[in-house]
Amino acid sequence: MDIKSLMEKFKNREISVEENTKNVLEKIKKNEFNHYITISEDAIERAKELDKKLEDNQQLGKLFGICVTLKDNISTKGLKTTCGSKMLENFEPVYNATVVENLLKEDAIIVAKTNMDEFAMGSSSETSYFGAVNNPLDTKRIPGGSSSGSAVSVAANDVLISLGTDTGGSVRQPASYCNIVGYYPTYSLISRYGVVSMANTLDQVALFANNVEDIIKTSQVVSSCDPKDMTSIKNEYEFSIENYDFNDKKIAVIKNLDIYDVEDVVKEDYYRAIEELKNFGCIIEEIEFKYVKYANAIYNVVMSSEASSNLSRFDGIRYGYQAENYDSIEDLFIKTRSEGFGEEVQRRIALGTMYLSASDGQKVYKQGLKLRKLLKDELRNLFNDFDLILTPTTTDLPYEIGSRNDDALSVYDSGIFNVIVNLATLCAISVPVRRGLSGSVQFIANAFDDNNLLNAARSFERSIR
């Protein structure tokens, strides 16, 4: 099923929006993979209103009747937005994020908020206060993260589209682990207003679907110029479905894959994709990156520094959880933050605070920014010669839940090809190469070349499956 066919069914009265929404909610309520935190109470009411709209022959929105799930760090008015944390366990925003308004304007239905790594920090769902999410392809395994529940809600066929956020791979990596499509748009194409910040120069709302065409359709709706987000685009961006001709397109691939510790299966799927692109007539050239190997270190410094500053607002006074017994304001801050945040969040706040501390002139942070610039220049310059860069999405396949609890570093490392995109402010999409647990590939394009990126991915997907 895809957006177009489902909307056709509504229009031809083969199924009502209400009936469809009921079916979706029934699946969601089972919460088979622990992928949901909160279910929307008024989805059925809204579905009825939409059916009425159809009956009255009114103009229908671009996502008419389509059920959508949202990662639980995207604010929904009157509907809990927990960020997967005890800190916001009972937090109900008083307004909708701009992306939510955009979805509603085009007649989508928000059905549920999805489980996630706490404050989007993690790659597995294991840092969620609400417990880990299971991968539908193999329930012993992680689904990836941090937008874990969103990926699973699409992979388990509950909904056709879900919104997550991606700061360093949090949509592309779970998309790959769950064998669906995940798109990270160029920074600024989608408003971040009402989306809880993790690392604000890297964060973007990002999309999951079963196919690229649905990603394009959803992008048309969620992308907007937003005066409420000063970093958002100033002119509308055009997303359209077009035929992408791979013939004579130049694609950069990785020469020395071995230094990145890529699992064999993932490597094989990567080479399979490259062969396919050659068959399409692409010109493939192997590139040896200079700065990519430092990407995880750079990401760690920039991300933790920004996160420590963004999360300072959770102090027990302004939002969320408040410790019960305290002797002074300082004691309140300390107790609230020690009790409200989990271990991974505390680790990153501690690291970021250290990187930003004035006592050594913020040496590490500044070094991180310099290296970020070098990496950015290296990758961006490649687009003078190439149309696209192709990498594996992740370096490995999903591991078993709980098996890496003592190995935080190896978990960070598997996202190396994702973080480079956020750090260099590019756009990228992860597309499966074959069905089942397997490696996906990531196409990367220059900033604002999103429409070509998506249409290339669409052509690739159609021929490889």
Ligand code: GLN
């Ligand atoms: N795995 C990365 C991290 O834990 C990704 C986070 C993200 O994109 N939100 O930092």
